[in-house]
Amino acid sequence: MSAAVERSETFTLPDEVQATLARSRLMLPLEAAAAALMAAIMLMLLAGVGSRYLLSDPLVWVDEAVSIAFLWLAMLGSAIAIHRNEHLRLTVGLNALPVRLQGYVQAFGLMVTAVFLLALVQPAFEYVESEAFVTTPALEIPNSWRVAAIAFGIVAMLVVVLTHAWRTCTLAQLAVGTGAVAAVAGACWGGMPVLADLGHLNIVIFLIGFVAVCLVAAVPIAFCFGIGAVSFLAFTTHIPMGVMIGRMDEGMSSLVLVSVPVFVLLGCVLDATGMGRAIIDFLASLVGHVKGGMSYVLLGSLFIVSGISGSKVSDMATVAPALFPEMKRRGQKPKDMIALLSTGAAMADTVPPSIVLIVLGSVAGVSIAGLFQAGVTVALVLLLALAVLARWKARNEVLQQVRRAPLALVGRTLLIAGPALVLPFLIRGAVGGGVATATEVSTLAVVYAMLVGMVMYGGIGPRKIYAMLVETAALSGAVLMILGTALAMAWVITQSGVAQQLAVFMKTLPGGVFGFMAVTIVMFLILGCVLEGLPALLLMAPLMFPIARAMGVNDVHYAMVVVVAMNIGLMMPPIGVGFYIACRIGDVSPDEAMGAIWPYIAALIVGLIVIAAVPGISTAVL
Structure with a gap:
């Protein structure tokens, strides 16, 4: 998974606390429900594929049922990911602080996350009420059954975060963290008349400044994007907070994304079977x-x-x-x-x-x-x-x-x-070849891998299958939560008018398309370092792709340039976290490996320049 999936850290807990949380009865029902949902999604997808290709009689209700189960899986998985320390975050700033200060910064990060979730509780329930009047076409049930997952997931995450805060922070740390968050919120509330006159400068304050501070404080990236967007809406606009819930729903509900947890499960099967x-x-x-x-x-x-x-x-x-x-x-x-x-x-x-x-x-x-x-x-x-x-x-x-x-x-x-x-x-x-969708293929691939693994590489026991289903839910929830909050933040940027100004600026760059591609490469190299790949794509893709299309750049070609640049940035020290993950897997000191990676980074950049300069590499096979 990606970037998802790429760095499994959120709040650093002592071993004895992690052991206590691992035994927590609170999470057992959520984990069991998430595993059941993942299994149900697999079975429904298999039934849909079999009915379509073998019986030529598509099951029209499958997509709706999968969509409902998928959103519930994403929200439960996000709560489980907080519990398991599998939400993506940057820890460079936190680790650079003296040990005596880390606890206070950690408490601040927990309180920021809690405030973000608390701000969404009422809008989430109002969103459920509004969707009760919408009936799904195939199953003919209220759409509130589906979106109730968002409200439940927000409450579940809030409970987990507050539990972490109570168990891992001292009262002094919690007091300082809560006080810092309250002071910032109070200053913004009192300064709303001034903020109303700042115009686009609010983008810098909230969507860059707030997000940057939260990133340095090791707040999980999904919640960094979320608190930036929520703060901007709350203190500089009259837009109701329910819009945030709607954008998150839209970002996490695409059926195309169902293939994400299925491919995560496929990776687990690959590891388990050898x-x-x-x-x-x-x-x-x-x-x-x-x-x-x-x-x-x-x-x-x-x-x-x-x-x-x-x-x-x-x-x-x-x-x-x-x-x-x-x-x-x-x-x-x-x-x-x-x-x-x-x-x-x-x-x-x-x-x-x-x-x-x-x-x-x-x-x-x-x-x-x-x-x-x-x-x-x-x-x-x-x-x-x-x-x-x-x-x-x-x-x-x-x-x-x-x-x-x-x-x-x-x-x-x-x-x-x-x-x-x-x-x-x-x-x-x-x-x-267009024979099947990514979701259908991923489902069949899991079945194939499990059957082949059972015959040739050793079977997978029921306990291992259950563990893989829960792990899939957690990793998928972490990825999809970033997707939801990043798209909400991108929507806020678009509504502010900055996107249109960015488009005009990019079109006036010297060198035309070549200048645009050069800026794109530099931008995503940097964003890949700072935002760990996938979040960078989710934040910038809605802004950059329309500009690329307007300049006549092929979508697939531009996507390849963006993804490669992002991946190179992810591996560039001293910030790129992919490099540190590789060091951890290979048990090598980052300080030792840092000097050796640059020739390989240079080789990738040469390849990237060739890919950007020769569109046929990306488009000739289409």
Whole structure:
């Protein structure tokens, strides 16, 4: 998942507190409900696919039922993600503070999150009441059944956050944190007449300043966007807060996004069955004996495994433990291994089924089939750039004790890896060829992976399946909460008129399309560092894609440039958190690896410039 999914941290808790929360009975019903909803979504999607393709009799109620279950899954999953420390946030600023101050900043972040949720409680229930008069066309039930998930989820998250605050902060810390939030709110309330005359400067104050402060204070990114938008609406406009709920509902309710939790589940199945390890063993037997061979295996494994899991974290966690010991034995330095792992994950993020591409297609209105087709060729360009650098780095590698794998071993590993190798090509072919939607393919891929895993790689027990369903709900909830609040914030920016002024400014840049693309690359490199990829896309895509279209830039081509730039930024130290995740997975100090990554970053940027300058790389396959 992405970026989602990419950094699993929210509020840092002592081990004994985490153990207490893990045993909390409060979360058990929510986890059970989320697991049941995920299973129900899978079964309904399978029933819909089977009825459509096997019986030629589509079940018209399936989409509505899935939509209801999906929104409930997203909101329950978001609450579970807070409980499990799986909401995305930046911790660089918090960790840089003296230990004695971290508790106070943490209390401030908890109070900011609580205030945001508290501000939405009444509007959420009013939204439920208003939707009671809307009847769904197929099931003929009030739409309030669906949107009640938002109200319930907001209340559940508020309870979890306040519980965290009570259990992890001292009374002094809570008093200071609450006082700071109250002081800021009071100043804004009292200064509303002044704020009313500031015009677009309020965008800088609330949607940049407030969000930046919250990011530095390690408030989860979803709630940073949310508090920025809520503060702007509350203190500078007369727009009712219910609009915020409506925008969040719109952002999280697209049926296209149902494939996100299904692909997250697919990544869990991949890890549990060992299918990724089978692919690695085959590639190692094929090219592991040549200079730079293990680097090729690492890059190739990331390329192929990414075509199954859809998540950079899952990809790196699958590949690194299997390859790093042998790479160390051959004399490769840990810092170079981390550099290659992180940039290789950035390269592979456009390989279908990329969760980033699915979400971007939904937000920007771009064909997901087209994004999937272009993503493969774009990744191949970046793969070539990294492979050339890896070969040059390995020019002095000693291979005296390395032997070519016997043909029989290659054949045996191919036989074992074969079913796993087929899966990414089935996913790309089915979606790219228009045979099935991303959601339908992801559902069938999960069933395929579980059946193949049961037969060839060892089955998955009921407890493990339950754990995977809950983990899928939590990761999906974290991603979708960011999506909802980011789109609400983007709507606020659009309504303020800044988007139109930005469009005029971008069109007047020197160099025309080339100048626009250069600014885009720099912008998303920076945003990828600061906002961790997916949030950057969700925030900026609604603003930038209309400008690109007006300038005649192909949607798919622009999407590829944006996603690649964002992924490179995600891996750029000292801010890019993807780099730190790679260091954590590979157990290497960031300080040690930081100097080694820059040649690989440079190789990716060269590839990005080629992709931006040659639209045919992205569009020739459409």
